[in-house]
Amino acid sequence: MKGLSQRGAVARYVVIAIAVIVVVAVIGVLWIVLGPGPMDFAGGKTVALAGYHGPDPTGVPPALVQASVVERGEYLSHAADCQSCHTVQDGVPFAGGRAFVLPIGTLYSTNITPDKQTGIGAYSDADFLRAVHRGIRRDGARLYPGMPYDAYTYMTDADALAIKAYLFSLAPVSASAPSNTLVFPFNQRWLLSAWFLLFSPDRRFEPNTGHSPQWNRGAYLAEALGHCGECHTPRNLFEALNNRRKFAGEVQSGWRAYNVTTDSGSGIGGWTDDELTRYIWAGHADGRGTASGPMGEAVDLSLAHLAPDDVAAIVTYERTVPAIATPDLPAVKATPAPASHKQGVPEAFEPRGKQIFEGACVSCHDWTGVSPLTSWATLIGARAVNDPTATNVAQIVIAGTVRLTPHGPVFMPAFGAAYSDLEIATVANYVIARFGSKPSAISAEKVAKLRKQGAE
Amino acid sequence: MTRLQINGEVRNADVPADMPLLWVLRDVLGLTGTKFGCGIGQCGACTVHLGGKPARSCLLPVGLIGEREVTTIEGVGATLAGAKVQKAWLGVEVIQCGYCQSGQIMSAAALLAGTPNPDDSDIDAAMAGNLCRCGTYLRIRDAIKRAAASR
Numbered sequence: 001m002k003g004l005s006q007r008g009a010v011a012r013y014v015v016i017a018i019a020v021i022v023v024v025a026v027i028g029v030l031w032i033v034l035g036p037g038p039m040d041f042a043g044g045k046t047v048a049l050a051g052y053h054g055p056d057p058t059g060v061p062p063a064l065v066q067a068s069v070v071e072r073g074e075y076l077s078h079a080a081d082c083q084s085c086h087t088v089q090d091g092v093p094f095a096g097g098r099a100f101v102l103p104i105g106t107l108y109s110t111n112i113t114p115d116k117q118t119g120i121g122a123y124s125d126a127d128f129l130r131a132v133h134r135g136i137r138r139d140g141a142r143l144y145p146g147m148p149y150d151a152y153t154y155m156t157d158a159d160a161l162a163i164k165a166y167l168f169s170l171a172p173v174s175a176s177a178p179s180n181t182l183v184f185p186f187n188q189r190w191l192l193s194a195w196f197l198l199f200s201p202d203r204r205f206e207p208n209t210g211h212s213p214q215w216n217r218g219a220y221l222a223e224a225l226g227h228c229g230e231c232h233t234p235r236n237l238f239e240a241l242n243n244r245r246k247f248a249g250e251v252q253s254g255w256r257a258y259n260v261t262t263d264s265g266s267g268i269g270g271w272t273d274d275e276l277t278r279y280i281w282a283g284h285a286d287g288r289g290t291a292s293g294p295m296g297e298a299v300d301l302s303l304a305h306l307a308p309d310d311v312a313a314i315v316t317y318e319r320t321v322p323a324i325a326t327p328d329l330p331a332v333k334a335t336p337a338p339a340s341h342k343q344g345v346p347e348a349f350e351p352r353g354k355q356i357f358e359g360a361c362v363s364c365h366d367w368t369g370v371s372p373l374t375s376w377a378t379l380i381g382a383r384a385v386n387d388p389t390a391t392n393v394a395q396i397v398i399a400g401t402v403r404l405t406p407h408g409p410v411f412m413p414a415f416g417a418a419y420s421d422l423e424i425a426t427v428a429n430y431v432i433a434r435f436g437s438k439p440s441a442i443s444a445e446k447v448a449k450l451r452k453q454g455a456e
Numbered sequence: 457m458t459r460l461q462i463n464g465e466v467r468n469a470d471v472p473a474d475m476p477l478l479w480v481l482r483d484v485l486g487l488t489g490t491k492f493g494c495g496i497g498q499c500g501a502c503t504v505h506l507g508g509k510p511a512r513s514c515l516l517p518v519g520l521i522g523e524r525e526v527t528t529i530e531g532v533g534a535t536l537a538g539a540k541v542q543k544a545w546l547g548v549e550v551i552q553c554g555y556c557q558s559g560q561i562m563s564a565a566a567l568l569a570g571t572p573n574p575d576d577s578d579i580d581a582a583m584a585g586n587l588c589r590c591g592t593y594l595r596i597r598d599a600i601k602r603a604a605a606s607r
Contacts, residue, residue, distance in 0.1 A: 341581035359584040363512045364497050367581070372509050373516045408474035408517060413496040 032236045033198050036243045038151070038223050041322055044210020049156065052207040057216035058156045058224075061307040073166025076159050079225040079310070080152065081302035082167075084294075085109045095119075095173040100146055100253065101453055105182035107146050115172035128164045129157055134202055135192070142192035144180075145200075145239065154205040154224035199240035211320070218317025221310055226302065231257035231294065248324040254453025255293045256391040258383050259326045262319060266329035273315055281311045282405060286375050287334065289382025290410065292401040293392065293454075304406050332386045333437035336368040345433045353430030356423055360415065361431070369435040376410050379435045390428040390440035394447050395454050397424050421447040458518050462487070463531025473519025478502045480518050481528060489529035489558050493587075500586030503559040504528050510566040510582075529558040537568040537603075544603035552590035560586050564600050573604050 039046075049058065059065070060072045077083070086109045088097045096111035096119075114121040120128070120138075127138045135142060135149035143149065152160070185191060196202075205224050207216045222228050229241050231252045236242040247267075249259040261267040268276060275285040283291035283299035291299050303311070338344045341358065344367075364377045369385075371377035379385050384392035400414030415424065421444035428447075432440040460467045462485070469484045481487040481504070493501030495514050502514040505527035532538030541564045551557050560583070567574055567582035574582070579600055588596065 342577070355580075355584070358581050360498060362581070363500065363503075363510070363585040364515060372506055372511045374520050408519075411496070411515065413498060 032238065032240075032242075035236070035240075037201055038229055038233075038241065038243050038246065039208070039219055040243065041246060042208050042211060042215075042219070042320060044208045046206035046208050048206055049204065052209070052216075054207065054213040054216065057207055057213065057220045058159055058205060060162075061310055063307065069162050069165045070169045071166075073162035073164070073169075075305070076225065077163045077166050078302050078305035079221060080155070080163065081226065081298055082112065082163065084297050084301045085146075086112050092173050092175070094167065094170060095175040097175060097177045099178075102182075104186045105180065107144055107180050107182065108177040109146075110177050111173060111175045112167055113170050113173040113175075114168045115174050118174050118176045119172060120167065121172055123164070125161055125164065129160055132160045132163075133204075135196060135200065142189045142196065144189075144192065145195065148227040148230045150200040150241070151223060151227035151230060152225075153200055153202055154220070156204060156224075159225075195238065195240070199238065212316070214313045214316045215320065217310065218313035218315070221306070222314050222317050226314070228260070232260050245324055247318075247321050249326050249329075251391065253294060254391075254450045255295075255395050256384075256387060256389065257295070258387075259324070259329060260318065261321050261324045263323035263325045265331045266326040267323060268318070269323055270331075273319075276315050276318070277311055280314060281306070281308075282407060283403065284376050284405075284410075286378075287381040289379070289384065290376045290401070292384075292396050292403070292412075293399065296401060296403045300403055300405060328388060329383075330386060330388070330436075330438045332381055332383060333435070334381050336370050336380050337434050339368050341367050345430065349433055349439075350426045350430040352423065353426035353428075356419065356427040357430050357434075361427070364412070367434075377412070379431070382435075385432055385436040386438070387436070388432070388438045388440045390425075390432055390442035391450065393428040393431055393440075394424055394442055394450050397428060398447070398451055399454060416451065420444070421451070458521075460518070460521060460526060461523070462526045463528060464525075464534070469518070471518055474517045476514050477504065477516045477518050477521065477526070478513040481513060487528055487530055491555060491558055493556070493559075498585075498587075499556070500559040500563060501556050503562040503586065505532070505562060505566055508566065508569060510563050527562075529562060532562060532565050535565060535569070538565040540603040540606050541565045541568060541599070544599040544606065548595050548599040548602060550592055550595040550599050552588075552592050556586060556588045560588065560596055564596070564603070567600065568604055574600065 060075050064072055064075055083093050085098055086094045086096050091097065094112045096109045098109045100107040111119040113119040116122050123138055130136045131143065132149060132155060133153045135147060137143055205220050229246065232247045232249060233241045233243060234245045234248055234250045247260045250257055259267040262269040264270045271288065275288050278285040279288055280303050282304065283296050364371055364373055365379055366372055369379040398414065398416035401410060401412040403410040424447045425442045425444045428442050429440050458469050458471055460469065467485055469480050471480050471484055478490060478492060481490050490504055490513060491501040492514065493499035497512040497515045502512055503510050504513045507524040533542055541561050545561060563583055563586050571578050579597055583596065
């Protein structure tokens with residue numbers, strides 16, 4: 001009898017333990033699933049666009065209101081940065097095929113030129129809206145959220161259809177993207193309907209009456225069109241945006257999209273409006289470094305094409321995003337390194353890195369980190385050299401920088417083919433020790449991984 | 457019209473602001489002593505002085521120079537360090553094919569102007585970005601030391 005009741009007690013404990021685990025797991029999943037939307041931080045009251053009494057925060061800037069639908073669509077497609085993902089390097093714009101290397105396989109962007117067979121030429125207006133707002137292809141299959149329909153869902157029908165009109169004005173290109181190579185179960189597109197239900201709000205932008213018209217315009221540009229959060233907001237267990245940590249930074253395609261919250265140490269809280277405006281518009285602000293990699297591309301293909309008032313609106317909006325600190329990012333060092341190569345870094349620290357730096361880097365970046373050629377090549381003050389993971393410094397050394405800015409070309413050679421993983425690691429560590437506020441210790445193995453993630 | 461101060465003279469050039477200085481020097485102003493090597497700031501053949509500091513003219517947009525004085529190989533002999541370096545270069549017979557020579561002399565002159573008695577590590581730090589396809593590096597080092605020791 002006694003043995004039986006003991007066994008009963010054990011069974012009861014097991015049941016209780018399992019119940020606790022299940023409850024905790026359910027709460028955990030609910031915590032993730034019921035996370036806030038991208039604009040919920042703002043508080044205040046939102047109203048349907050039709051019921052909003054302020055100036056229309058959607059559409060094109062006033063100067064373009066009278067323009068043709070194709071011209072309006074061109075502006076909006078720049079603002080939504082369609083071209084960047086839907087174009088391979090040196091390829092025909094919008095013809096697709098760009099690879100996104102993920103841990104679960106490789107995803108390829110599609111051809112969105114109006115070719116009837118391989119592009120979107122057969123899409124009706126309703127088909128196009130369904131794809132942009134809800135991530136559903138013309139044949140009914142689900143799109144992977146690499147296409148940021150969780151952001152584009154906030155776009156008005158009129159704006160989405162203006163973009164369609166612009167895309168349909170382009171020459172059709174016959175180009176089929178390679179097939180995705182995702183592993184099971186991620187290759188099962190039907191599973192994405194669950195993702196969609198949980199993480200894509202499927203509703204249009206609603207102005208917030210608690211904020212200024214300029215803020216609302218900025219919110220529309222940053223969320224419905226620019227989809228800043230797709231790179232700058234951390235992702236949760238299900239690869240959806242974790243807006244509890246909105247804009248606190250994330251690694252995307254092997255590059256680190258830095259914290260752009262109003263945190264003063266690790267974010268952009270210490271930047272002046274002028275610096276922020278210049279960086280968004282030109283991808284460079286004196287003393288704050290130069291955008292390269294995916295952000296350089298976002299500037300040149302998208303942000304640089306915005307009207308000045310629109311850039312100012314994005315700055316207004318960004319200034320209200322709550323500060324969240326990124327613990328591993330120190331405050332940026334603003335003072336130049338010593339002019340003598342003998343000072344600044346201990347002699348025994350990465351001697352091979354110093355040797356590479358003096359041969360390949362000094363002529364443009366100088367021992368001080370203040371470029372004698374152009375402030376665009378000045379390293380002092382840049383977040384990348386104040387990142388102890390050395391991720392972006394290594395990526396820039398590997399891939400170089402080729403930017404066609406409104407201010408002329410900006411160029412740094414790519415050293416990925418010239419140097420080994422170990423050499424890139426050692427020069428990155430030397431650069432960060434010399435110009436940053438906290439040393440790094442990136443390894444050759446990490447550089448090898450970054451090469452793969454950054455590769456197209 | 458871009459106004460430049462080159463080797464103590466004012467020169468005007470009708471060129472786009474994003475044209476690299478090297479193109480302006482060679483193709484517009486006819487100062488062909490400065491050489492084109494790699495075009496990506498990796499070989500040093502195009503080195504000039506900008507406000508006394510060495511700069512790779514192939515990557516320097518002419519619109520960014522402003523009031524800074526440009527010195528090229530044609531003018532460096534008028535500076536004390538430049539004259540010493542040129543004399544030592546002849547004395548040691550540094551050059552072989554000579555293509556990198558302008559850039560080597562410009563980098564060496566800038567080094568001596570800032571560090572009159574450089575040790576080997578100073579020479580490495582200043583000269584590593586100047587390649588010599590003939591491999592005359594030992595003579596270059598020798599000539600820099602001789603120039604430093606000369607009066």
